[in-house]
Amino acid sequence: MDSGKSFSRQTSFGSDQVILYHEALNPRSDFGQLEKLLTNLDDKEKESLKDLKKYLLQKEGAWLLDLQMLDFVSGLLEHRSLNPDIRVKMLRLLAAGAARQDFSSFLQMDRKNRSLMKFANLFDELSVEEQKGVALFLCNAFSSGKGSEWVMYGSTWKLNDDTETSNVRIASKVAGYSMVSYTPSLQEYGSALIYNIALKETKALLVPKNKYTEEDLPSVQLDYSTVTNEDIMNSTDTSATQFVTLKVYNDVAAELSMAILKYIKKTKNPPEEILYRCVRSLVKFSHVIPTDLLSCIAMVQVDLDELVKGQSGRIDTEMSTLRSKLVSAKE
Template sequence: GDFSQLNKMSESVETQLPAGDADAAQIVQNLEDDERKEREEKKKNREPPIVYKDAIDVHIEFDTLVGLIDGKLNEEEQQSLEELHQYMLQDEGSWALGENFLEFIGRLLTDKSLNEGVSLRTLNVLAAAALKDDVILMLHQDRRQHIMMNYAYGVDRLPLPQQQALTLFICNLFENLGSSEWLLYISEWSYNNNQISNIRVTTKVAVNAILSEDEDMRDRGTAILYNLATKEVFDDVAVELTMAVLQFLSKPPPEAQLFRCLKAIARFCQISAQDVPQLIQMIGPHPSSFKGSSQRNDDLIAEISRKVR
């Protein structure tokens, strides 16, 4: 009896152990599936971000880009362009992007010898890429050189169309958890004599857009603001964004933009319970001056008013 019992046990152990590569691959696959399920679960349970899924026709942008850089690329860059094509139009994963890919993107964004439309089309393609759930792997390639964030730090010096596209890129990165967390990284590096970090740049892009004269920019800026407010940000970011929002609110915005602003202010009052309410009192306008635009906004105004004398 004992012997057959032992036999059964050893059989069951054997079935649990990987029999070579196929089983090992299966185990990895199962782990990846579990991770994906967990990510999807998290995604379902969070406040959905505001992103722009239909702002870009990636086929048109890509084809236009190819036309503009035709004959201007070396072999390595040609390869990177092919990788971009596979990633964006053939739906390959971001594993298709080689290690020089971001240097190629950096050239397209900053090379003054190229047509000005090149950087615009590149940013638009990136804004579409930002919605992909594995874009984080591309962003992680940028750990050492910070090509994307150094470029974004100069947002206020770019022509308006490039500012719009860059703001869209940053906003759309909030679509997935990994890339939205990337936007909040606080580790610093030195760039043009400034200590900057991902969150500094994200904040700068948001403020630049919120305070723009351009309607599209303000819309995207308030979307980034709203998205940041659903995250864990530090006091200094909450204060900086609040100051920009109060300036933005000196003219009454459309209901949807007002909602994003009020939602952010309500959240920032929690994060920075002393400074933010004080700022609202000192600078104004008091949120109560916006009463009556909608029920959801009135609810937020009531919530903020409890914190602000």
């Protein structure tokens, strides 16, 4: 499958690169179709549509992306009575915009109403084409450091029903649903989003095991700071120290691990690229939630050695690392 993916070195561990999608999108075509679908716009809405065209097609600056445009975009996404093709085209245009590093300023403007993430939270209620647009949008948001921080924002906020959630929890929901979908393109985008989340540097603390036990940690005030993936994944003295990450990250890592394991169990002959992303992500997660990952494997009842071994040299290399980490976690 030609997914139109490309790679960026914005965030990485080892030789890995964040996965972005440029060629999978055609903003000129999507914009032309969106214009034909939008027939009853007022003057302000026409102005926002014109500015969006300048930004996406004429490559003008992010100064065009203002609150008026955010209200315009949010309105199109929120009004379910509109033709669903309008939402699909707008989501694809958002994905094209998110591939630009300066788009992060538009994402930051949505911190008050959370319109974009609230729409993404409806992922399981959307059509497949809408789901593809949301997944592409969140993947491409990793094009910049600030964009990835917006996706990974872990502080909680309330949905309309007063349920608490966070950006990273919604991103995890989108990635997980996509990964276990029966639509190949969604599996592609879901694996890329999981991979990008795994690549993102983690808020963590290196804690001496002789100072704090597992029971102590939840009640201890710890000063978390950003730790590089290289530090986490190259740590060797696991008998004396452990990396402790924020609970929201642990929860997301477990949720995404479950989605990966379910995908591996149910998919016959998965594409090598997707399988590599899955195993590489599990390797990262095994360094921060090794015990939880063992529990996930037991719950899904999947034999990774049987299903994964021999698919490719690079996957076998990652499986060797994963196996070693899980064996240590059992001891």
